[in-house]
Amino acid sequence: MTVAAHTGVHRPSEELHGGPRxxxxxxxxxxxxxxxxxxxxxxxxxxxxxxxxxxxxxxxxxxxxxxxxxxxxxxxxxxxxxxxxxxxxxxxxxxxxxxxxxxxxxxxxxxxxxxxxxxxxxxxxxxxxxRPEQLPGRIGLLAPERLAAVPALAVLTQAGQLVADHRLAWGPIGAVGYELGSGEPVAGPLSPLRLVLRAPQPVSRRDALQLRRALSRLRVPVQAELETRHGAVLLAEYAAAPPAVTLLTPDGPREVHDPWFPRGLYA
Structure with missing residues (x-):
């Protein structure tokens, strides 16, 4: 699966509880x-x-x-x-x-x-x-001064190339993703680069380790998560190959052995 960078953009100037649910x-x-x-x-x-x-x-x-x-x-x-x-x-x-x-x-x-x-x-x-996958194509909407001031924005394209080598769809989230989507300068010089990597099919521990090592060579901290059909697991945690990993699901975190075939009690 190749990485698709959507280039359709629009200027961002566009415009309880307590009861049974x-x-x-x-x-x-x-x-x-x-x-x-x-x-x-x-x-x-x-x-x-x-x-x-x-x-x-x-x-x-x-x-x-x-x-x-x-x-x-x-x-x-x-x-x-x-x-x-x-x-x-x-x-x-x-x-x-x-x-x-x-x-x-x-x-x-x-x-x-x-x-x-x-x-x-x-x-x-x-x-x-x-969607996060649409946001890399909006990097051209930012002023060059923002790329110079925020390393996480500056390395976005390079990070995407590393992820593309592993054939995963991806997109930025967190402060970088919010700035690319809304146009508001919320990312700062110390902001990490947070990425979501779409992984509907299992990713091997070896591939995850290679990708984590490649991303760690960038000049900003990269926090990537693998999004499976059942939730998300941190790339760094999965690559370390522990007996169990924390799967983030809509109903809370779970300790599971395999994030693609999750079994286990809620953490």
């Missing part, structure tokens, strides 16, 4: 119709987001969402039906075909360290979705 299931299990973990969502009516802790959005989150209403899909199940503290129906609809009452787990990223808010966003309010 019915879990619809992991995002990846819903026939591909819903966005998946690490996807970036452009939402209209950002005030329709509902924090997981209940109550309203904090002031910093409202300010961020007014300026650039991009959120990141989290690794959690989709929720059916409105949160119990929603006083009125969500009338903000971009996708008329969206499943009614489907709420996506998302994270709002703030400008300060530690400013992260887990929330639910109504599926019908999603105006645009960007």
């Amino acid at each position: 019915r879990l619809v299931g992991p995002l990846a299990a819903l026939a591909g119709r819903l966005p998946g973990v690490h996807d970036l969502l452009l939402v209209q009516c950002p005030g329709s987001l509902r924090p997981l802790g209940g109550g309203g959005l904090p002031a910093w989150a409202r300010q961020v969402l007014r300026a650039h209403p991009w959120v990141t899909v989290g690794r959690a199940p989709v929720v059916a039906g409105p949160p119990v503290d929603t006083p009125y129906p969500v009338r903000c609809t971009r996708d008329a075909s969206a499943a009614p009452g489907a709420w996506l787990p998302v994270t709002v990223r703030g400008p300060e360290r530690g400013q992260r808010l887990d929330a639910l966003a109504p599926r019908a309010a999603v105006a645009r979705t960007l």
Whole structure:
């Protein structure tokens, strides 16, 4: 499988809980119709987001969402039906075909360290979705000064070439992915380069070790995760060949022997 760098771009200036919930299931299990973990969502009516802790959005989150209403899909199940503290129906609809009452787990990223808010966003309010695989093609939208100031951005193409040698689809996540998708300069000089590597089929420990070693030679720390059909495992952990690895799933972490054929109790 070759790496596809999607070049279709658009300027990023575009524009509870506590009650019983019915879990619809992991995002990846819903026939591909819903966005998946690490996807970036452009939402209209950002005030329709509902924090997981209940109550309203904090002031910093409202300010961020007014300026650039991009959120990141989290690794959690989709929720059916409105949160119990929603006083009125969500009338903000971009996708008329969206499943009614489907709420996506998302994270709002703030400008300060530690400013992260887990929330639910109504599926019908999603105006645009960007997958991590689409983001490398947006590197040309950034000013040259950003590439010079942020090493993690500067080595993105080189890292992609190393991953391509192992025939894995990939994309940046974390601060680098958010900046490429939203256009907001959130990555800093010390930001690591976080990557998701699509691995629906098993990857050998030998290949994982070779890739980890190649990525470790870059001039910035690289944190890569292998995304299987059941969840994600850190590339470095899998390459070290321990008896068991931690598989990150929508329902929490699990200690498993094989992330492609997981068995074992939740950690």
